Amino acid sequence: MAKKVLVISTLDTKGQETLYLKERLEARGLEPLLMDISMRGDEASPADIGPGRVAEAGGSSLQEVRDSRERSKITNTMIRGGAKIAQDLYKEGKLSGAVGLGGSTGSLMATDVMRALPFGVPKLMISSTAALPGLSTRYIGTGDIALFHSVIEISGLSDLLKNVLDRAAAAMAGQVQDDIVSPRSAAGKAIALTMLGPCEKCASSVRDALTREGYQVIGFSAAGVCDRAMEDMIADGLFSGVVDLAPGGVGEHLFGFMRDAGPRRLESAGEAGLPQIISTCSVNHMTPAKSKYKPDYAQRPKYDLDRFRTWIRLSADELREVAGAFREKLNRSKGPVKILVPLDGWSSVDYPGNATYNPEEDRVFVEELHKGLNPGIEIVEVDANMEDPAFAAAVVKASIEIL
Known part of the structure; x- marks a missing residue:
């Protein structure tokens, strides 16, 4: 069976870029599950896990999120909901890894969701702000997250950005192979x-x-x-x-x-x-x-x-x-x-x-x-x-x- 990989992004601002990444993951034999953590935007989301479901898992509703002007509060709501969904998928055996795509806010939110997954679950964050002073440590925190610095802005499917996303998809595919030693193989000693x-x-x-x-x-x-x-x-x-x-x-x-x-x-x-x-x-x-x-x-x-x-x-x-x-x-x-x-x-x-x-x-x-x-x-x-x-x-x- 194809390994399922959670793709965390804000599709209201990075829709075409995220869908391209999905295609490249599929081409590598993976089954991507799109999680949309958008807090704005009126169009219906093409994600497998839409922002409404994420907001509800975070104890709110998408309407409340979109109506609110308290950015910190609604950001935490979407992070909380995304983390709960990610944990549930992992516990049910439906998740082999996670990859995020974003700028400053998107990277902060996606990596917070990733850190809800245990050590050993592959985590890759494609970020245009990975090199900003102070942010890389905030993105990683205590998680085993690999940062992929895109260098260029994640905006528009140029050949340069396609190159970044192609390499990220290849990196993700490499991390979820069966021959990687489980971190629990030494249980008991x-x-x-x-x-x-x-x-x-x-x-x-x-x-x-x-x-x-x-x-x-x-x-x-x-x-x-x-x-x-x-x-x-x-x-x-x-x-x-x-x-x-x-x-x-x-x-x-x-x-x-x-x-x-x-x-x-x-x-x-x-x-x-x-x-x-x-x-x-x-x-x-x-x-x-x-x-x-x-x-x-x-x-x-x-x-x-x-x-x-x-x-x-x-x-x-x-x-x-x-x-x-x-x-x-x-x-x-x-x-x-x-x-x-x-x-x-x-x-x-x-x-x-x-x-x-x-x-x-x-x-x-x-x-x-x-x-x-x-x-x-x-x-x-x-x-x-x-x-x-x-x-x-x-x-x-x-x-x-x-x-």
């Missing part, structure tokens, strides 16, 4: 591992050791986006355990800093009942944007990672607040949890002579974490720096015990 430059040596040692034990270890850079994506992928059932060496995104979310990993950081594994090993890399540092610096930040101990990034040490009160958030999240865990704390520095940044090195103040976090922590959650203190081989060995030992 895949482990999520958070990593960060200042604990990279530890993470690499843990990954290598667990790989030798027969696990597939999938790393995530805990810089705010990838660890946020990790939470979604855990909830989707892609992992059987988590080794969370760098959960600093919890505190970054509390304070609105650059490594903010969202409100659900440190929650998905617990909700799924998965075993968790938790440690403390970067938890005692913050990374505020320069525009959000408070007057006292300049007086705090700091460490320049490079010319773009500076880590500033959290205060004792902030450490207590972060510990409280950890405790509240971990206490809801349905599976086993072990917390490993290195006593001689929580990263390669924490070493004697560095201004931010303060193991005594780090104990404020540990002491606060102990208060009211579920008895079944063990805190293991290791007399080492996080980057010492002894600490990596302790993480591996604890992981094997509960994974």
Whole structure:
């Protein structure tokens, strides 16, 4: 049977271009399903999934959408409806991939719909604004979306645009072939591992050791986006355990800093009942944007990672607040949890002579974490720096015990 591919576009403004893409997908042996997320236009849509159906799935009606002057509200309605329809099609086994076509607004809407589909479902966004500063990261977010920069405006079927759409159709066809490994092929043995430059040596040692034990270890850079994506992928059932060496995104979310990993950081594994090993890399540092610096930040101990990034040490009160958030999240865990704390520095940044090195103040976090922590959650203190081989060995030992 032909693989079904969802084509997301605004046919009121990009009708002929979308229909051409449909023809090219059909020529590649695919079965395109057109989803029209238009919010204006009076002509009947030629789409398989018209804007009226999308609006209704979003909790409104096409008439309400067209009558409204609240652009943000109606945009969210169409995104919500499109996402629900896409998810339903996927759950029913009627969807093998998704491709979008648009400028700024169309790309924002189409990629929001695509991100409702799980990791591993091919997603391709053909956008004339993919290279605009700030928009590409917004289009991708935490999704595994491939951006195809059209360079030229998606307006009129010139030979140049046909070339773009031809190549996009070929790329989409290539992504939905049967010989691509399923991301769920490792179910039951895949482990999520958070990593960060200042604990990279530890993470690499843990990954290598667990790989030798027969696990597939999938790393995530805990810089705010990838660890946020990790939470979604855990909830989707892609992992059987988590080794969370760098959960600093919890505190970054509390304070609105650059490594903010969202409100659900440190929650998905617990909700799924998965075993968790938790440690403390970067938890005692913050990374505020320069525009959000408070007057006292300049007086705090700091460490320049490079010319773009500076880590500033959290205060004792902030450490207590972060510990409280950890405790509240971990206490809801349905599976086993072990917390490993290195006593001689929580990263390669924490070493004697560095201004931010303060193991005594780090104990404020540990002491606060102990208060009211579920008895079944063990805190293991290791007399080492996080980057010492002894600490990596302790993480591996604890992981094997509960994974």
